[in-house]
Amino acid sequence: MSAGETVSIAADTPRLExxxxxxxxxxxxxxxxxxxxNEEFRYLPRPVLEHVSMALNVPLNQIYHVATFYKVFNLAPQGKHTICVCEGxxxxxxxxxxxxxxxxxxxRVSEGGTTEDGQFTLRSVRCLGCCALAPAVMVDHDVHxxxxxxxxxxxxxxxxxxxxDA
Ligand code: FES
Incomplete structure (x- = not known):
């Protein structure tokens, strides 16, 4: 999926299935x-959650409860790359x-925001677990x-x- 692209449930059904x-x-x-x-689409769009609800026979509100409880899940489109600035x-x-x-x-984004071109989402985290390397920033899975x-x-x-990269 390219940067900034949103999910079309019809086009993306094979990936979902x-x-x-x-x-x-x-x-x-x-x-x-x-x-x-969440990994596949970089977020959990409502049509995808509705499809999951039917497929697993789990009420949609229960799915939203789980999706909003865990910080790892995104309900809005995310950038192609996620930057986590450690603020521990x-x-x-x-x-x-x-x-x-x-x-x-x-x-040109606030914390938690995604750039207009869909390239980056900027977040803060509490501790990346590599305090000896402070100040540390993680981009995707790479620690700097x-x-x-x-x-x-x-x-x-x-x-x-x-x-x-496309
Ligand atoms: S406080 Fe930043 S890595 Fe621990």
Whole structure:
């Protein structure tokens, strides 16, 4: 799925069914199904949740309860890349706040927001578990430790769309 693209339930039904098929015989598989769909679509659109509700015979309000309870699930479209700025104590002391401000300025989004081009979602997290590398920022699954303020632009350019990224 390309950046900024939304889900069309008709066009995306095969992807949705592939995930459901994976858990067809697994009891109490709702969370696993939602995890895989969240990974597949980068968020959980309402039509997808309605489809899951029918397929698993679970009331839609129960699905929303689970989807809103766990922070890992997204109910709004997410950027192609997720930037998590650690604002735990060690990172805070070493300037995480300034890094967050700089990224907000460069991306023109608030914390929790997604850039207009759908490239980046910017979040803060409590601790990435690598305090010795403070201040730390995670982009997708990559941790960037001891990040300096003047390195944020270069960091963004490493992840911004490249021709072979489509
Ligand atoms: S406080 Fe930032 S990695 Fe622990």
């Amino acid at each position: 592939a995930v459901l098929q994976r858990y067809r015989r697994v009891p109490a598989s709702l969370i696993s199904v939602l995890e895989d769909l 104590t060690a990172c805070h002391v070493k300037g995480a706040g300034a890094i967050m401000e700089k990224l907000q300025e460069q991306l 430790g001891e990040l300096q303020l003047d390195e944020t632009a270069r960091l963004l350019s490493r992840y911004a769309d490249r021709p072979d």
